[in-house]
Amino acid sequence: MSDQKDLLGLFKTVAERVDRRSFETVTRDSVITDLGVDSLSMMQIVGEMETELNVQIPDEDLVEIVTVGDLCSKVERRLA
């Protein structure tokens, strides 16, 4: 699960579940706020990904996440 493609796929799956719309065209470079995801949905997506992968991103790291890739990198670091 820790390769980039799978994490991006997981992001899309979770985001679709949380925000109830398609995120098919999202890439790691996508800026999360540009996707129309509000702050609360963003926290939910992060939390759902943490639960699925059994990792926990520290709160102080959450505020550094700008792109989908940033989120994937934070998760990758916890999985390593």
Added chain:
Amino acid sequence: MTQGPVTRIEERLYRIYMEFFEKAERERRWSLFDDIPWDKINKDASDDLALCVETFASVEMYLPDYVAGGINVVRPWFGRAWWQANWGYEESKHSLALGEWLMRSGKRTKDQWFDHYNTIAEKEWVAPFKTARQMTCYGALQEQVTFVIYVKHRDFAKREGDECLYAIYDFIARDEIAHTRFYQEVVAVLLDEDREGTLADLAKVFAEFKMPGVDLVPDYDTRILQMRDQGGVDRDLFIRKVYLPVLKFLNIGRHEMLAAQRKALQERGEARGAAGA
């Protein structure tokens, strides 16, 4: 005398209010007439600064609705009801100070200011949530957001060289953070009494949260863009300065909140879907 659960809550809320009130009376009171350096207004400050002041004042000017809506919903709770009355007094000074700044700076005439109030009064604020507990959760978030934005705009006033407005924003921000702490302490009591139910209400409020001026203040969308630009308010600020601090204060884990939020976000999605259908 029987000590039922309701009595326990009443006593705890009364104690929280008395601690809040004592601190307010001894340490936090400020006078519109004696404490604001009106001679330090920068009359050359930008129109952007004035627009932001007017926007803050506009939101504060729905005070009659906030008081009427708020005090009736908490009427059965002694401490909460008295707090609401005191809150109204403190908030009334905010719009007065901001309005005075607009007129004394020459940014608005008296006529413009009263015309603006008349426009404001044409619409009525309606409480966004139905129960006292939900409104308490709303207060905890809304006051924290308001505090954060006033602090940001205090810096804007400083950049514009307006020591008077800086002082006004500083006094208001101190009031707002005190209000935040009161609400959050009440939410903590409610969590002790019914953790699952209070978490569900908190999640609902997070999911459906919007500031009180939305759909009411004239040209709100344009004003908010200006407020965000000038105050350096970005979307992440909500997470950094509101969401995470509120959870931390209330000793709620992110993942504990997550479970409650699933349902709230699902309901929000369904409501939006129904509205768009």
